[in-house]
Amino acid sequence: MAQEVKRAYNMVNEQVLAEADTGHYNATQDLATLSAAVPTITAAWLDAMLQDINNARSYPTDLAVKLDISDCTHNVNASVKEGRKALSKLGNRAKLAFPEDVEKQRAFGNSTWQAAKDHQEKMQTALLIAQKTCNDAEYKNALMAEGMTQAEMDRLGEIAQEISDLNIKQEAAKEGRKVSTAERILLYNLVWEHRAKLAAAAQVAWPEDAAKHEQYQLYPPAKGKAVVPAEEDGV
Numbered sequence: 001m002a003q004e005v006k007r008a009y010n011m012v013n014e015q016v017l018a019e020a021d022t023g024h025y026n027a028t029q030d031l032a033t034l035s036a037a038v039p040t041i042t043a044a045w046l047d048a049m050l051q052d053i054n055n056a057r058s059y060p061t062d063l064a065v066k067l068d069i070s071d072c073t074h075n076v077n078a079s080v081k082e083g084r085k086a087l088s089k090l091g092n093r094a095k096l097a098f099p100e101d102v103e104k105q106r107a108f109g110n111s112t113w114q115a116a117k118d119h120q121e122k123m124q125t126a127l128l129i130a131q132k133t134c135n136d137a138e139y140k141n142a143l144m145a146e147g148m149t150q151a152e153m154d155r156l157g158e159i160a161q162e163i164s165d166l167n168i169k170q171e172a173a174k175e176g177r178k179v180s181t182a183e184r185i186l187l188y189n190l191v192w193e194h195r196a197k198l199a200a201a202a203q204v205a206w207p208e209d210a211a212k213h214e215q216y217q218l219y220p221p222a223k224g225k226a227v228v229p230a231e232e233d234g235v
Helices: 013-029 031-037 043-058 062-097 110-116 120-134 137-145 150-205 210-216
Strands: none
Touching: 013 031, 013 043, 013 150, 013 210, 031 150, 043 150, 062 110, 062 120, 062 137, 062 150, 110 120, 120 137, 120 150, 137 150, 150 210
16 A cells, blocks of 8 residues: 655645755855755765656656556546447357357347447456457357458457456556655655755855745745645646
């Protein structure tokens, strides 16, 4: 289960990085004064801040992860749709192969096909039952005599396996998004911690300089607090 992580900031991710870039540049220029006031702010500390900024920037965005999930969903839906067509084609072949025998026409699990048409797991089961029945000697030769090929029979099982594989990938992507969101917030929180330290250090280094305080403050006054959109990172 993904670790529950809360943001330390109330700002959209892109702005966190933009403000961090500016803060890092300013701190590089003011390093001597900042270091004299707060000895732990060193060139190495600024290098670590830059590394954290780069790590956060290079991490996949929530949009990229959501697009990955969407791609998985599209693929599994496409396979289910192919399964529906394959079963429909089989049903028509069965009518040609056994025109006088309704029981044999419906021996391929036809009664489950309606419920399976938009259901991944049920479609897998329907396809596997149909494939097994097609390859039974009682049905196979008659179907092939009406034009059904071995490749078409085999394809029923292949589609079932594709649906299974894609479903596993889809669920893994959904679960991975929860983990990805937590890891992304952790990275941005590290960047925020650097910014918070610089904001506090500016108060110490320039106790009477409002302009310097504004230069390093966490939320720019002109823009106010940029509230995190509800859809960002899926929360």
